[in-house]
Amino acid sequence: MRALVTGGAGFIGSTLVDRLLAEGHAVDVIDDLSTGSLANLAGARSGHGHDLRVHQLDIRSPDLVDLMVRRRPEVVFHLAAQADVRVSVSRPLFDAEVNVLGTLQVLEGARAAGAARVVFAASGGTLYGEPATEEIPVREVHPHRPLSPYGVSKKAAIDYLVCYRELHEVEFCALALANVYGPRQDPHGEAGVVAIFADRVVRGEPVTVYGDGEQTRDFVFVDDVVDAFVRGAERGGGLVLNIGTGTEVSVNELAGAMGGAAGAEVQAVHAPPRPGELRRSALDPGRAGIHLGWRSWTDLQTGVAAVLDHVRSAGSV
Ligand SMILES: NC(=O)c1ccc[n+]([C@@H]2O[C@H](COP(=O)([O-])OP(=O)(O)OC[C@H]3O[C@@H](n4cnc5c(N)ncnc54)[C@H](O)[C@@H]3O)[C@@H](O)[C@H]2O)c1
Structure with a gap:
């Protein structure tokens, strides 16, 4: 497949890029390197340089759609985001610019490029607000009531995905991620x-x-999460799927x-x-089990x- 990964120089994105390249796919990365780093892609660049192109670009840039049309990805993995809840509280307009308008521009690019599908990094930790004790682990049918600007912008992105599926036949799979952890997560600043x-x-x-x-919290290991993204490229169309351990x-x-x-x-x-x-x-991963054949396999001690x-x-x- 020709894959395009926004946020591909970040913690989860770069781990996804490694997996896609190892499976023989051609990968374009779009990342403005605001929180990600080229160091995260060092192994990918040295091992599979011919199959990887890195474009340093803000997803809000007017050049994004042209670039996506030129690269013609079949699947767009959209992970670029303002991913910090506290920044979203202090700078909600900036959060919405990146997570709402930026996502909309990625969707415009996917449509114009004729991409078959967008696999989206949604936020399971914020999507459902504060569920009652008896509702934990929470299921996808729980009302989507985010309590932070970040949660709202990520929810709005899901609404746009649904809309583009209906209007333009761009399929999507939205993965509502629990607390992802693993190598390359930034320990400085607002990291996990x-x-x-x-x-x-x-x-x-x-x-x-x-x-x-x-x-x-529901701590899910990054390799397991990346496996869900790869599965989401072919299955789980039109669905929001929790990606967590349930524990x-x-x-x-x-x-x-x-x-x-x-x-x-x-x-x-x-x-x-x-x-x-x-x-x-904690997120109930039962629906991902049914539709993606996915479950987390890395125990906490190993991770x-x-x-x-x-x-x-x-x-x-
Ligand atoms: N880490 C978690 O536990 C978690 C949980 C739920 C959802 N998510 C989502 O998963 C995705 C990846 O998160 P992560 O933990 O790897 O964070 P990260 O900060 O390591 O990755 C985000 C990447 O996006 C890039 N980026 C940010 N703004 C951009 C812009 N305007 N244009 C282009 N690139 C931009 C950054 O440089 C970075 O490489 C995000 O969408 C995040 O909201 C993460």
């Missing part, structure tokens, strides 16, 4: 808790736990798993709870060990 904890543990520093640490893991349990993988006790420093933080979160190895070998200590 696994990357932040791993960085601290490798440095021998204590981890900061907000509140009592009993808040839960809640508390922040305290995560710290314990990390200590186990590192072979050291992890010291935790407690800080006040962060306002607006979800108490519990966390891979992250620690990556942090150590990246030499950030």
Whole structure:
């Protein structure tokens, strides 16, 4: 297949690019390198350079549609985004420019290029708002009631995907991702808790736990998520599909798993709870099982060990 990956220099996008190239597909990457980096594509560029083209471009650029028409992708994997909930709260217009208008431009490009399908990185952690305890793990039929500008912009993108399917016959598959973790996730700034904890543990520093640490998340390993994207290129048309483990893991349990993988006790420093933080979160992946034949297979211990190895070998200590 001729694939185009927006956000292909990012954490999940670059892991997807590696997988697509390994399967022999030709890949175009569009990324403005705002949070991603060419270093994430170093292996892809040295190993499969002839099958990979990297275009440094903002998805909001007026040049995007022409570029997509020239490259004629069959499948567009759309992962480029303003992906930080807190930035979306402080800069909602910027968030909407990238996640709504940028997505719309990617859809215009897909339509003009005659792409058969767009596989979209939606956000399962924000799409459903704050489900009641008895609704966890949450299913896709739960009302879509996001509580942050980021969640709203990601939901609006799904609405546009539905609209383009009806109007222009561009098929889509929207993957509502849980908390994705794995190598290459940026431990600095607003990154996921696994990357932040791993960085601290490798440095021998204590981890900061907000509140009592009993808040839960659904941590899903990046290779498993990438497998769902590849499946979504051919199956799951017209659907929103949860991509998570279905299992809640508390922040305290995560710290314990990390200590186990590192072979050291992890010291935790407690800080006040962060306002607006979800108490519990997990996604029911049953629909992805039916429509994609997908389920996560990497257990937390194995995944966390891979992250620690990556942090150590990246030499950030
Ligand atoms: N990591 C998670 O747990 C998670 C959960 C749910 C959804 N998602 C979604 O998955 C996607 C990938 O997330 P990630 O964790 O790999 O984040 P990331 O920041 O590593 O990747 C995003 C990529 O998009 C690029 N980008 C940002 N704005 C752009 C623009 N205007 N034009 C072109 N490129 C742009 C960045 O440079 C980066 O390479 C995002 O759409 C995110 O919203 C991630």
